[in-house]
Amino acid sequence: MNGVHPMWLRPGPIPGLAGGDALIEGDDPLLDTVRAEARAAGMHVAEAAASDGALAPQVRISIDRAGTPAGFAVTGDGERTVVVAGGASGALYGWFELVRRAATGRLHEPGTTRHEPTQAVRILDHWDNVDVHPVMGQVERGYAGGSIFFDAGRVRDDLSRVHEYGRLLASIGIDRVAINNVNVHAREARLLTDDLADVARIAAELRPWGIRLHLSVSFASPIVLGGLETSDPLDARVRAWWRETADRVWAAIPDFGGFVVKADSEGQPGPFAYGRDHADGANLLAEAVALHGGLVHWRAFVYNHAQDWRDRTTDRARAAFDHFTPLDGRFADQVIVQVKHGPMDFQVREPVSPVLAAMPRTRVALELQVTQEYTGQQRHAVYLAPMWREVLDFAPFGAGSPPVADLTATGGGIAAVSNVGDDAFWTGHPLAQANLYAFGRLAWDATLDPAAILDEWIALTFWSGASLDREVAAVVHELLDASWQTYESYTAPLGVGFMVTPGTHYGPSVDGYEYSPWGTYHFADRDGIGVDRTVATGTGYAGQYPPPWRETYESLDTVPDELLLFFHHVPYTHRLHSGSTVIQHIYDTHFAGADAVDAMVAAWASLEGRVDDAVFARVRDRLAEQQRSAREWRDQVNTYFLRKSGIPDGRGRAIFA
Ligand code: GCU
Known part of the structure; x- marks a missing residue:
């Protein structure tokens, strides 16, 4: 498209595929999509085998209705490849697997591989508003311009x-996209009713790609849109209103996916106003979507956002577990309880939410944040797949028990907040495209290795002419591979979180949230830092985990260093398992983190003239800002802790006390 970066799908002939013959058999709109893609890739496309059997095609795609519709098998023999899919969506996914193979030089690789999505539900949530919000802009926590849906x-x-x-x-x-913000303002509430014809136009653009559209809805819709005086989930008029509204939505959009709901959360309306609980609220909507095969994504992000910082008995980390786990077993089949990966709010380091394993009789989805709200806002290059890998691998019941990826696989699947806007590079920072790519790949196959995904994305993205420049690939890999740890090292230390500028959440402000109502504190004083969340002396949060984790986190002997300050308040002189003290660790990581960014800047500079000029310039400019910001983080955090503790850096480096 004109002036818009193609991300990982280059337009035009695809080396390896172009010029070849493709036989794509079957009758389905998605197969028409595959045929159009094959033609655009430069292939000669036939819909039926030649009767005389002449000319075996290089690529053959067919459907055998075995396995799941989205699954497929690829068989290569060195010269030709056959894709046999369970259904039309599998044929589409199979085609794109061939595109990946072509880019990585494995097109006709001999042998058979089977591909099935490990997560049954794979949804991206947009936090887009129809109107431009005076503070947040159009896309809440969006760092890539305005909305691609609304203007x-x-x-x-x-x-x-x-x-x-x-x-x-x-x-x-x-296979699913929710197009509007979970904070549903007055204008956006009307997408559900007044704007249906326009929403249907968006759905029509997504349909050829096998993607179903979802809407975030306000729990107060019966009042705001329906003219009722209540949205009580047990009120017969409210129930009727939702059923009729859902009927109208599906009449306009027959493959509509369902509703996303943020209720009783950060000021959004919910069932608590009527003395009802979240199962009552979610089941109200489930009843309305059930006839249509729809889903209700009900978010578990429920906590007291008007906390008194003097109140040491309330712990925001506990809230989702305390609200939701007593309701296990009461949610209707259509309800997916959507749980953020950590108990707080998308910090660079948090323990994995205990809610994910605590509701065995509920469909639970894992929610990730591809948009980099707390991880550099797409001004910092931070490849998030290694963090997601750790979350997906976490085994709540200990080594050998099913990991998070298995717990969500057949139930709620995986959801993430998108990082895309109307920016020419889609994601603001061109390297942030890797996060969107990696999210999709991990949602499809939760066992993939982040480094391998990165290489695949690089191979698809950094073509020059017909091939990949190996040196460019090596530099980009090196730059992004450990960038999550780098970001962690120059921001809030040892799992304590936040320390960001209130409101924008960008840049350091060590005490920015310390006396706020948001429940996000670090409790640093002259002697030490951290939040005591133990059962013995703290908020008891550690006790929300099953064994062995509750003991692991409870004890200073076993708590992992990177989560120390999430679970414990310790003196600055406390010795980590690494051998360093807390204060020395803070100094060392902050110097090392800023140095690592210097190295990223130098590495990218070496690519001038070897990558597309516009990409080069945008990344260079963003890295310059990351360098400035990392130094600011380093100096503010180090200075803060030197002033608090009075303990000098063991290596005598410059700290501005
Ligand atoms: C964060 C974010 C908000 C968002 C909220 C949510 O708190 O700052 O902008 O609305 O998460 O996930 O609902």
Whole structure:
């Protein structure tokens, strides 16, 4: 598209595929999509085998209705490849697997591989508003310009960008998109009713890619839109209103996916106002979508956001577990309880939420944040897949028990907040495209290795002419591979979190949230730092984990260093398992983190003239800002702790006390 970066799907002929013959058999709109893609890749496409059996095609794609519709098998013999899919969506995903193989030189690799999505539900949530919010802009926590769906107070007339987005998402296996912000303001509430015809136009752009559209809805819709005086989930009029509304939505959009709800959370309306609980609230909507095969993603992000900082008995980390686990078993089949990966709020380091394993009779989804709200806001290059890998691998019941990826696989699946906007690079920072790519790949196959995903993304993205420049690939890999740990090292230490500028959440402000109502404190004083969340002397949060984790986190002997300050308040002189003291660790990591960013800047500079000029310039500028910001983080954090503790850096480096 004009002026818009193609991300990982280059337009035009694909080396390896172009010029070859493709036989794509079957009758389905998604197969028409595959045929169009094959033609665009430069292949000669036939729909039926030649009767005389002449000319075996290089690529053959067919459907055998075995296995799940989205699954497929690929068999290569060194010269040709056959894809046999369970259904039309599997044929589409199989095609994009061939594109990946072509980019990584494995097109006709001999042997058979089977591919099935490990997560049954794979959804991206947009926090897009129709209107531009005076503080947040159009996309809440968006760092890539305005919305690709909405402009000038309505659904865009030109949705070609949405069409292209659907193509990109299909290529990584995403099959659902919620198009509007979970904070549903007055204008956005009306998407559900007044704007249905326009929402249907968005759905039509996503449909050829096998993607179903979802809407975030306000729990107060019966009042705001329906003219009722209540949205009590047990009120017969409220129930009828939701059923009729859902019927109208599905009449307009037959493959509509369902609703996303943020209720009783950060000021959004919910069932608590009527003395009802979240099962009552979610089941109200489940009843409305049930007939249509819809889903209700009900978010578990419920906590007291108006806490008195003097109150040491309330712990925000406990809230989702305390609210939701007593309701296990009461949610209807259509309800997916959507749980953020950590108990707080998408920090660079948090323990994995204990809620994910505590509701065995509920469909639970893992929620990740691809948009980099707390991880550098797409001004810092931070490849998040290694963090997600740790979350997916976490085994709540100890080594050898099913990991988080297995717990969500057949139930609620995986969800993430998108990082895409109308920016020419889609994601603001061109290297942030890797996060969107990696999210889709991990949602499809939760066992993939982040480094391998990174290489695959690099191979698809950094083509020059017909091939990949190996040196460029090596530099980009090196730059991103450990960038999550680098970001962690120059920001809030040892799992304590936050220390960001209130409101924007960008840049350091060590005490920014310390006396706020948000429940996000570090409790640093002259002697020590950290939050005591033990059962013995603290808030008891550690006790929300099953064994062995509750004991692991409870004890200073076993708590992992990187989570020390999430679970314990310790003196600055406390010795970590690494051998360093807390204060020396803070100094060392902050110097090392800023140095690592210097190295990233130098590495990228070496690519001038070897990558696309516009990409080069944008990344260079963002890295310059990351360097400035990392130094600011280093100096503010180090200075703060030197002033508090009075303990000098053991290596005598410059700290501004
Ligand atoms: C964070 C974020 C908000 C968002 C909220 C949510 O707190 O700062 O902008 O609304 O998460 O996930 O609902």
